[in-house]
Amino acid sequence: MTLLQSWVESANSADTDFPLNNLPYGAFSTGGPRRCGVAIGAQILDVTALEAAGILTLENGPLLQAGDWNAVMSAGPTVWDALRGWLQTALAAGSGQQANLAPHLVDQANAQMHLPITVAEYTDFYAGKNHAVNVGTMFRGAENALPANWLSIPIGYNGRASSVVVSGTDVVRPNGQLKAPDAELPRFAPSARFDLELEMGAIVGQPSEGMVSVQEADDMIFGYVLLNDWSARDIQAWEYQPLGPFQAKATATSISPWIVTKAALEPFRTSTPERERPLLAYLTEPGPMLYDIDLEVGLTPSGKGESIIARTNYNQMYYSAAQQLCHHTTSGCAMRVGDLLGSGTISGPSKDSRGSMLELSWGGKEPLTLDSGDSRSFLEDGDRLTLRGAALGDGYRVGFGECTGKVLPAKPVPDWAQ
Numbered sequence: 001m002t003l004l005q006s007w008v009e010s011a012n013s014a015d016t017d018f019p020l021n022n023l024p025y026g027a028f029s030t031g032g033p034r035r036c037g038v039a040i041g042a043q044i045l046d047v048t049a050l051e052a053a054g055i056l057t058l059e060n061g062p063l064l065q066a067g068d069w070n071a072v073m074s075a076g077p078t079v080w081d082a083l084r085g086w087l088q089t090a091l092a093a094g095s096g097q098q099a100n101l102a103p104h105l106v107d108q109a110n111a112q113m114h115l116p117i118t119v120a121e122y123t124d125f126y127a128g129k130n131h132a133v134n135v136g137t138m139f140r141g142a143e144n145a146l147p148a149n150w151l152s153i154p155i156g157y158n159g160r161a162s163s164v165v166v167s168g169t170d171v172v173r174p175n176g177q178l179k180a181p182d183a184e185l186p187r188f189a190p191s192a193r194f195d196l197e198l199e200m201g202a203i204v205g206q207p208s209e210g211m212v213s214v215q216e217a218d219d220m221i222f223g224y225v226l227l228n229d230w231s232a233r234d235i236q237a238w239e240y241q242p243l244g245p246f247q248a249k250a251t252a253t254s255i256s257p258w259i260v261t262k263a264a265l266e267p268f269r270t271s272t273p274e275r276e277r278p279l280l281a282y283l284t285e286p287g288p289m290l291y292d293i294d295l296e297v298g299l300t301p302s303g304k305g306e307s308i309i310a311r312t313n314y315n316q317m318y319y320s321a322a323q324q325l326c327h328h329t330t331s332g333c334a335m336r337v338g339d340l341l342g343s344g345t346i347s348g349p350s351k352d353s354r355g356s357m358l359e360l361s362w363g364g365k366e367p368l369t370l371d372s373g374d375s376r377s378f379l380e381d382g383d384r385l386t387l388r389g390a391a392l393g394d395g396y397r398v399g400f401g402e403c404t405g406k407v408l409p410a411k412p413v414p415d416w417a418q
Contacts, residue, residue, distance in 0.1 A: 001267050003396035005093040008105070010041030017390060017399025018042075023087050024258035024400070025069050025223070028111040034067030037106070039258055039401070040091055044111055046104040047087075055100050058083060069259065070118050073205035073222045074337045080205070080222065084263055113257035116225075117203060117338045119164045122253065123328060124199075124229055124245075124342035125156040127319040129273075131345040134359045151277040154319040154327045156344075157244045164253045164340060167226075167403045173381060173410040174251040175417075176235035188417055190410035191232035193364065193378045196385050197345040198297050198355030200314055201227035201255055202321035204339035208329055215286045217325035220335070224265065224291075224321075226256040226387045226403035227342050233358055233378065253342070256387070256403040264398050268292045268391040270315050272323075283327065289320035295346060295389045297355065299370065302382030307370040310355055312348040314389070381409045 004020035005012055011019050018024065018039040028037045028044055035048035050056040051064045058064070059079055063071040072079060090097035126132060129146075136145030149155070165171075173194055179186035205222025212220065229249065236248030269288040293314040300306040324341055345355040354360045357378050361367050364377035379385070384406040390399035 002394045004088070006040060006091050007093050007095060007098045008041045008043060008091060010043065011091075013041070014395050014397070016041050017397060017401055018258075019396045019398075020088060020091055021393065021396050022260060022264050022398045023084065023091070024260045024264070025072075026116045026257045026259065027068050027114040028106070029114065030106060030111055034114050036064045036067065036069060037111070038087060039108065040105075042108055043105045044108055045087075045091070045101060046106055049104045050101070055097075056086065067114070068118050069116055069222075070338050073117070073203075076206060077219065080261070081263070084261060113166055113168065115164065115166045115255070116257060116259050119161040119340050120336035120338035122159040122161045122164055122340045122342070123156050124159050124249065124253075125154055125319070125324050125344040127154050127317055127324060127344040128346050128355070129318040130316060130347040130349055130353075131355060131359065134347060134354065138358075138363050151275070152279065154324045156324065156328070157249075159253065159342070160250050161340070163250055164255060165405075167254055167256050167401070167405070169252070169254065169405060170408050171230055171252045171254070171405045172408045174232050174235065174247070175410050175413055176232060176247050177238060178234045179238045186238060188413060190413075191234055193233035194407065195231045195233050195357045195378055196297065197229035197231055198295060198310065198312070198387055199227040199229050199345060200293070200321070200343040200389070201225040202325065202341045202343070203259060204325065204335050204341065205337060207337055208335040210332060211282075211329045212326055214283065214289065214322045214326045217329070218289060218322035220325065221262055221321060223259040223261040224400075225259055226295075226389050226400045228254040228385060228387055228403055228405060229342055229345070230254070230405070231356070252405065254403055254405045255340070256400045258401050260398060260400055265291050265293075265391060267393060268398070272320055273318060282330070283323050285320065285323065289322045290315050290317055291391060293389050293391045295355075295387070298386040298388070299376065300384040300386065301370065301372055301374050301380070304372040304374065306386070307372065309360060309368060309370070310353055312346050312353040312355055314343070314346060316346055316348050317343055379407050381407055383407045
């Protein structure tokens with residue numbers, strides 16, 4: 001597939017994240033109530049206004065008046081396909097709809113973005129092998145890097161839906177209980193080893209009752225977002241045994257404001273890696289379930305320029321989102337419209353492709369030198385993190401925009417907590 005031409009001129013560049021091939025979904029406002037929008041080039045098509053005016057009609061509508069995409073997701077894949085088909089036709093060069101749609105375009109630069117969905121629940125996985133090997137090697141040695149179950153099962157934990165925030169939201173450094181290895185007792189203080197995790201998020205668009213297959217799980221996924229799983233490594237080190245992450249992962253989870261639909265990513269499907277240990281039958285994939293999506297992380301110290309500290313690709317995952325979702329249902333766990341699944345940190349095989357500061361600085365032992373000359377082992381106050389991602393086609397890109405967040409200083413610890 002090549003670049004599709006639109007009457008929206010800014011969508012016809014090979015450099016835009018949002019050509020007619022993409023059409024991701026978001027929620028925005030311009031001083032009034034939230035509306036549902038579709039990114040096209042440098043602009044947003046206000047589909048809430050189109051539906052209200054009767055220009056766009058969807059089966060069992062109206063579905064776009066609540067300011068998020070949950071109602072559209074609930075309506076199911078037939079509506080998903082019909083909406084995308086209508087948008088691609090209406091926004092294509094030579095469309096008879098240009099006169100109707102043009103008044104409902106808003107400059108992205110003038111819009112405030114919001115969470116595109118109401119998040120029902122949030123689960124984060126640990127499904128990138130390079131990341132798991134790196135972290136395991138640091139803490140258990142190379143011979144015991146992977147837990148015994150890792151090559152057989154997508155490992156995850158249930159996070160907090162309340163922690164999910166949209167790109168651009170500042171993140172306050174967390175306070176928590178910390179214990180140095182040589183200290184006799186823990187203390188309560190700001191995290192000194194605050195970190196990012198470069199991930200993708202899969203958004204569940206259809207509910208389930210009972211176990212679903214990998215193919216059924218793939219059919220349930222509405223689309224994907226960039227995701228930063230902010231992590232307090234020193235809080236995590238003290239709390240994680242025996243039940244895993246808790247407060248270390250509860251500060252914030254940032255997602256990109258645009259949901260790139262599964263349909264837009266279809267040309268970029270790729271297979272998960274060859275298995276080192278045969279998977280049980282229920283996790284067998286009927287076809288390619290990963291995507292070829294280039295990813296990068298930028299770190300900008302306060303008042304200075306950005307350094308790209310990591311580049312990797314979503315194709316590095318050992319388990320696909322469909323496998324993760326399938327496994328999530330095996331106990332009978334019901335999935336809900338708006339559930340969010342984090343992929344786990346996406347690290348490549350080389351040092352410059354590691355998706356967390358923990359790995360990039362090797363636990364703080366090998367600090368990074370940024371382009372500005374600053375040194376970093378973990379994140380400092382004032383640092384801005386920016387995740388970017390795009391699948392690259394023939395003369396076009398299907399991008400996610402940016403997922404950004406700035407680290408603010410921890411709140412003072414109350415006297416009664418010290």
